[in-house]
Amino acid sequence: MRTTILIHCPDQSGIISAVTGFIHSKGGNIIYLDQHVDKEADVFFMRLESDFENNGLDVEEFKKEFASNLAAHYQMQWSLHSDDVLPKMAIFVSRYNHCLYDLLSRFNSGELRAEIPFIISNHEELGYIAKQFNIPFYHIPVTKDSKKEAEEKQLKLLKEHEVDFIVLARYMQIVSSTLIHEFPNKIINIHHSFLPAFAGAKPYHAAFERGVKIIGATSHYVTEELDAGPIIEQDVTTVSHSHTIKDFIAKGRDLEKIVLSRAVNLHVQRKTMVYNNKTVIFS
Amino acid sequence: MRTTILIHCPDQSGIISAVTGFIHSKGGNIIYLDQHVDKEADVFFMRLESDFENNGLDVEEFKKEFASNLAAHYQMQWSLHSDDVLPKMAIFVSRYNHCLYDLLSRFNSGELRAEIPFIISNHEELGYIAKQFNIPFYHIPVTKDSKKEAEEKQLKLLKEHEVDFIVLARYMQIVSSTLIHEFPNKIINIHHSFLPAFAGAKPYHAAFERGVKIIGATSHYVTEELDAGPIIEQDVTTVSHSHTIKDFIAKGRDLEKIVLSRAVNLHVQRKTMVYNNKTVIFS
């Protein structure tokens, strides 16, 4: 049985030794360890993957001892994940299909190891894709007046299906504080610019206007401040004077889908940790 | 004899045919033609390289006929350059040596085909590099009080040496309106961020603070608005949570010198045109 442990705590001498010693004493073989110290904040981060032979690990007992022997002493925030439990991921879309197709074709081929209980959209257009992949599709229109009601419907579905995290696959609505507080650092957005450049609406138009030679896409966790959450992944591509805004948009689509899918996979594999509005991304 | 012609004018039917016909009629063989139409502004841009056999071209006569037969009719802004006339380039530096070394080693090996009449610096530190390469070095300190006087000295040198364009190779001073007006779209700066992100001071610190996964450098023509001039060249490199600000600065140095040298070479080869605060970069 393989488990992944994520830890962060105030930096202090001896943590690695203590944690690896504990796992070793419980019959675990550490097959991956990556650690990081944020020197400014004096915070220690670690991600460990361990194999426990013969599946002989009593997870609850392990957790109890870890909590009392280590976590309390080092003031750790920590979590333990069995790799055979797939996280549940809801997808929100509007009218663009490229990110949705990219996620679903990865899901389909087993590359994206998550469950997808449903897709929510404020438009009906992409319902046919949900049908193609046999995934329930909920059309929840959002207007100025219905915003609150729509949100309640969304939350009800998310809770009913015990959703772990949300992917905004070019969902063209600003999500509410309520949703953000229910899913802190668990809503993944794709913004079609190289943030912090061109935050907000119409980034390709702004990039064109400015005459940049490179455009980008940024996947980040959603926080209350628009397009200002912790960045998970970014990528860029070159453009030139010969490209029109339409070309920017077409080139950008390729970036958006690849960057978003990479970010989702990092999250699913528990390779992301968030601190001070920044991410630690384990390799 | 090889000449390069740069043209921009209102877009209209028949320009390419008229210009190429004219050159052909004068015994020129077009060995390169690149053209671009800015559809929004309805402006036509063209760059032509032509060979005139046996050096039989009377440049002044050609210019006169071109002006009266073509330029007037099509309302062209245009220029003609003989490839054997090297542009004169002044370099301004402060204390960082990487861009300066990069420019001078290219100059030294013949890759950068320009004359460098002198280097100006507000500090003495890099004088030894000028000495290494046998290039006159003028130390012109700039303080709040001496700013105007310093500028006059700079302008005097620039005029005396008939300098064509200026390269700010990490010159840590804001150049004045006067200088900008004397050298419109002829002052090339390197900014150590992926503009328009992180304009202004300390971009690596700001990038670190924001937790970006990619940093960049931007070379642009200097205009009165800080870091907002027409972009010539940009490039980026990946960073991660494990990099400190010091690492950002070190990785950035490589970007800065390569991006600046590429921009300078594009300018020297007359492959840049500026319009509406954007550049057309010919290939």
Add this chain to the structure above:
Amino acid sequence: MRTTILIHCPDQSGIISAVTGFIHSKGGNIIYLDQHVDKEADVFFMRLESDFENNGLDVEEFKKEFASNLAAHYQMQWSLHSDDVLPKMAIFVSRYNHCLYDLLSRFNSGELRAEIPFIISNHEELGYIAKQFNIPFYHIPVTKDSKKEAEEKQLKLLKEHEVDFIVLARYMQIVSSTLIHEFPNKIINIHHSFLPAFAGAKPYHAAFERGVKIIGATSHYVTEELDAGPIIEQDVTTVSHSHTIKDFIAKGRDLEKIVLSRAVNLHVQRKTMVYNNKTVIFS
């Protein structure tokens, strides 16, 4: 009405002037011109897009005059395409779905402007994707013994549907000389390495074995020599010692689909020309 003209011929003085003059005389407005001279082979290449107002162009008449007035004189190989005629593209696949999904989702959103009369596969697995997108799917198994017969079936379908070009979207069979001769420079393959490195079978395994720090994908026209045809497009991504072969394959999938789709779009937009086993790719 917009047309694209592609020309190559022995390099000589006056071609651009002659062609642009001719188009102008026929009421055409050149909205894009790109040209290239292969200095070693002394061959001239040109791509022109022209608008003819009021759709007043008699295409057959234009072609006849172009042929007699220009093409004969300059020994041109040339073609003229109306932009409203979509090329017909057949897709060949085996068992991997990522390139197929990428092509079809672009087709679906109107980004890939071609007709897709059918998909051929030597396996049944991906039939469901064809069904998802309502495209006829022909399962033509290929064994040592049935190879010739299979090929005849393929050719029959290709001819019946007047297919213009073929895309091998990770088709794990070597196509025959017959097919290659019927579709010269019209079969586009994606090879999962940075050619010419790691041609042939199992390139990711070979790359892993060699310990490279960058892997790539290459799209090329198929010629009789395996993986040695004219390269249309390449891209790469970084890898490290920490990546397994499985990671190489996963990262490679993203490259493969993007590189293949880019190459297909270049072909569809008639931006590729082939000469001496190399491509000219217009911007």
Add this chain to the structure above:
Amino acid sequence: MRTTILIHCPDQSGIISAVTGFIHSKGGNIIYLDQHVDKEADVFFMRLESDFENNGLDVEEFKKEFASNLAAHYQMQWSLHSDDVLPKMAIFVSRYNHCLYDLLSRFNSGELRAEIPFIISNHEELGYIAKQFNIPFYHIPVTKDSKKEAEEKQLKLLKEHEVDFIVLARYMQIVSSTLIHEFPNKIINIHHSFLPAFAGAKPYHAAFERGVKIIGATSHYVTEELDAGPIIEQDVTTVSHSHTIKDFIAKGRDLEKIVLSRAVNLHVQRKTMVYNNKTVIFS
């Protein structure tokens, strides 16, 4: 006092715990730990940076205990480096100046933390650069007949100055077995292609001939098989049909110098380990 420990040994359970426990018991604070397991070869690699407070570490005693308590038990190959001891690096060049300038300007600004006791060249051309930077320059010509004698002179200098490793900064000679055996995985070369593509002579010509769309550079440790040693660092840049061989060479120069300097810095910082003709590169 900061030390870096590099370890590799057969993979087995408990190593991390044992090593980190030992360091902790000696008053060391681990400030960086990166580890890797080569699953195929079943080999474990680790790099640790530790701070020992008050400089109270008795290095010799630490080494002795480490050897007897840990290294023997786990069959480790290991080394310990104090960060205040700079490695001694010899540079070999021929006629190209770009890599040399790049290394020396980094050396000059303190970015490259090594000693450079001398530069060796088979030509006199670059002697002036050595003079610019006040570094001894030895001109040791190499002809068919003098090859052995030249090598002896090189070896003598290398030993006299207790050189730790050698950088071939575009040294256009094949180094002998003798030298390779004296400096195993301690001779760093820069090859001007994306290996394993275009090994051997004239890679840019071969790349041009093949019509690739991307060119590269590779820095690797020198082994007896030409251009086949463990790869440290690679990078690439795009090219097109419009680039001549001369353009390839010019674009390649920028790659070569950056890639070589990065590889040298990784080596100097003891971030490289070699196993089975591959490298582990720590972050």
